[in-house]
Amino acid sequence: MALIRRFNRTVTERVGALEDSFLGRDRPLGASRLLWEIGEDGADLHELRGRLGLDSGYASRLVRRLENEGLIVVEAYPTDRRRRRLRLTAAGLAEARELDRLSNLAATALLDKVPVSNRERLLAAIAEVERLLRATLVDIAVEDPRHPDVVYCFTRYANELDARFAGGFDAGSSSSVNPEELTPPAGYCVVARLRSLPIGCGALKLHGAAPAELKRMWVDPRLRGLGVGRRLLESLEALARGNGARVLHLETNRALEEAIELYRRAGFVEVAPFNDEPYAHHWFEKLL
Amino acid sequence: MALIRRFNRTVTERVGALEDSFLGRDRPLGASRLLWEIGEDGADLHELRGRLGLDSGYASRLVRRLENEGLIVVEAYPTDRRRRRLRLTAAGLAEARELDRLSNLAATALLDKVPVSNRERLLAAIAEVERLLRATLVDIAVEDPRHPDVVYCFTRYANELDARFAGGFDAGSSSSVNPEELTPPAGYCVVARLRSLPIGCGALKLHGAAPAELKRMWVDPRLRGLGVGRRLLESLEALARGNGARVLHLETNRALEEAIELYRRAGFVEVAPFNDEPYAHHWFEKLL
DNA sequence: GATATTATCTGACCGTGGTCAGAGAAATCG
DNA sequence: CGATTTCTCTGACCACGGTCAGATAATATC
Incomplete structure (x- = not known):
């Protein structure tokens, strides 16, 4: 148990840096994360809310913000006009790519601090933990x-x-x-x-x-x-x-x-x- | 890189449950964490602030809150009366133990969702990741x-x-x-x-x-x-x-x-x- | 003993994440 | 068709984490 708790602490502290890479974009983290989750193919707002576990009001506000920034366009579904479909604009796509880049950068920086000799072991262990923990979700x-x-x-x-x-x-x-x-x-x-x-x-x-x-x-x-x-x-x-x-x-x-x-x-x-x-x-x- | 980011996501989502166990105690998470960090032997406020990375004003407020709740006593150091030493009261000790219990419970719940056959592998991988990541801190x-x-x-x-x-x-x-x-x-x-x-x-x-x-x-x-x-x-x-x-x-x-x-x-x-x-x-x- | 430094405290301030109730529009059901 | 349900939006609200400047007191330095 102590091990798991220590793990929790170390990981949140260290890997939290990846989340922080979404910061400093003149936009709250939640908005960036939403933008990033929309992806190139666009996404259904309802489905997205379920995936990220957002309140409807909160999600609506985040969408509005991204729309005002000109990063996404919101349109009704042809089949069900209550639903909203989110798509990235050109600017939005560029921004999503930039977030991707920053996130990758942070991941690389993390790995750089590990001595070369240990990197493979770390990656293998990370893959293992991820796979096994994912099942618990x-x-x-x-x-x-x-x-x-x-x-x-x-x-x-x-x-x-x-x-x-x-x-x-x-x-x-x-x-x-x-x-x-x-x-x-x-x-x-x-x-x-x-x-x-x-x-x-x-x-x-x-x-x-x-x-x-x-x-x-x-x-x-x-x-x-x-x-x-x-x-x-x-x-x-x-x-x-x-x-x-x-x-x-x-x-x-x-x-x-x-x-x-x-x-x-x-x-x-x-x-x-x-x-x-x-x-x-x-x-x-x-x-x- | 994708692996690390997936890891980040899975872990923060899953292991975040451990942090949440500090919630619902009618007290902000930060206060509970501070209480928990003080430990049975008491702690130096200055040292604690460094460890948790807290702003002096913020830390002061948290301390005040715990003091008002009767969970800790604050006293000046005899050797340097600018410094503050924090000690748990009986009630504070009980609360810290309760937090400990809840945190352990959450860790156990996490492990319970993993099939028995995979548990040892998970723990070994967790230990490995923790050790290697700790070095990057x-x-x-x-x-x-x-x-x-x-x-x-x-x-x-x-x-x-x-x-x-x-x-x-x-x-x-x-x-x-x-x-x-x-x-x-x-x-x-x-x-x-x-x-x-x-x-x-x-x-x-x-x-x-x-x-x-x-x-x-x-x-x-x-x-x-x-x-x-x-x-x-x-x-x-x-x-x-x-x-x-x-x-x-x-x-x-x-x-x-x-x-x-x-x-x-x-x-x-x-x-x-x-x-x-x-x-x-x-x-x-x-x-x- | 004057000066600088250190540790804490206080008040003011802010954005963020998050919740809630209610309204409006669209779809579905009977 | 009316009633109900589903989905989104809006406004109001709140606690929390966090930052900053300035005050105060104790200590260290010269």
Whole structure:
């Protein structure tokens, strides 16, 4: 614990310098950060607010300021004219690039103070800490299967299966799942999000006292091996248990090795086929 | 660079939770932090201000606030009645312990979100990052040899020599150095500080165009291997060069293996004895 | 003993981040 | 269609961290 606290102190003190590089631009830090987050492709204000965790009033003020400085243009979405789309002007793009440069400069300055012989070790350790800590920023929530984030994850899931299964994957020929079956009390969907961006999902079909079914487990490839799948699994198990299920079933394809490994480690044991899902090679069961 | 910036973002977001644990105590964060920094043994306000980097007015206000809350007592130092000594009252001690508890709780919560299998890796990486980054917080300054920080380092230096040399070390029988010789333009003292606490030193005696002498190189044992010695050496070399010296001399004892290694790596080569320093076994020289 | 320096305190001031309630406009639902 | 919800904007408000100049007292220096 003392180690973590010492780490906290050292890092905030040292790496805070990177944030400070956003300062001194005749603009509050928050405004610079917003500008920087908009990016070259522009951004949706609502989505941005979620990502940065800003109050609507505060965000509105920051946007106004950047607009007055001539750094961004604000326009309504054609599809939903309540929403605002933010785009960088030429000046805004230049300023964003300058912020980028300063931030890089600060990062370089930090590294320069470390003896050359230690730099690689530092970078490796930094990468490790970042990866492992990032996983702790993931939170998991129950969502309606029609929620855009769920739809997004399900699509990525299907695409991945199609790419990885020998012979591809066609959702139509698989035992399909309609939204009602994944809506409480018939079932559940859970979504894992990193800074409000969906990065994983899982679903549950309940059958009263009969075994519940686990469906559509997927984690963004960039975030695998960090325990996100385990946490999705745990929350679905808790939901199944809370709804009276005593046994959890799932079937999977032999191509999904890391998933199979996850299930085994979570206490699932392989059993004889309990359905005729065409894409399945392994059937698992866990007593809750 | 992108890695460092990503690291910055993740860490400040996640580890910031530790700071937040100081919040919600009906007291601004700064006040809580000050309280926590005072510690069981009390602290000198001046020293505290240096450590936390606070403005005198701001610090004074925080102290007043804690005093009014009955958490600390403020008293003048007997030796220097301008200075203020801060001590925790019973209530203050209890509050500091509570802050400690909350901070530990937050650290534990952070670790709890990491899968057990990854925890050790995370802690190891955290320790590594902390150690290496801490070194970058060290800054080096030229000081008068009579400055308390220099005196402190010289004392630690002499104590260490006494402990490590076979047969001990007696400053009197060594070729002594008086303060004038280390004061510009005759010579220089440099001190390395971590958050304004002295943690290393080095000195230089100039002899015009004749070889300059390197003296009293010392780094706190807890911070060795992080490049502090190298940085002290570099700044002294720069001073020697800037004052017209073409050659740098130093002599050292065989017990100081890591120092000898440092000199060799810095480009010093062993030469025949150029003086009769009784404690020396090795004589080095470097062309600047 | 006069002068400079050091440490603290005080009052005044400021921008920033942040919150809140309410209004208005647009979209969605029944 | 009306009712409700969603998204944004506005104005008002506030604490906090931070800075500055000047006052005061104690100490160090010459």
